[in-house]
Amino acid sequence: MIGNVVNDIGPAGCTYVQGIYHSTSGTIKNNVVYRVGSAAIHLWHDATDVQIVNNTVSSSVFGIIVGGGDFYFTKAGAN
Secondary structure, three states: OEOOEEEEEOOOOOOOOOOEEEOOOEEEEOOEEEEEOOEEEEEOEOOOOEEEEOOEEEOOOEEEEEOOEOOOOOOOOOO
């Protein structure tokens, strides 16, 4: 996910609405994310080896959430 503008997504507090949702490896770079109902950037499931670089997040319920659980391929516990 590189160079996107994501804004005005979902009602405030809706936990099912994310600006950028990433669940594998990769790069989240140079994005502008604002006014999102829950997290501007959310990593979950098998998110590993993700570079989060030079993003601007604002006016969302949460900024950036990094975690893992409900795995697709990995057998590790949630962290």
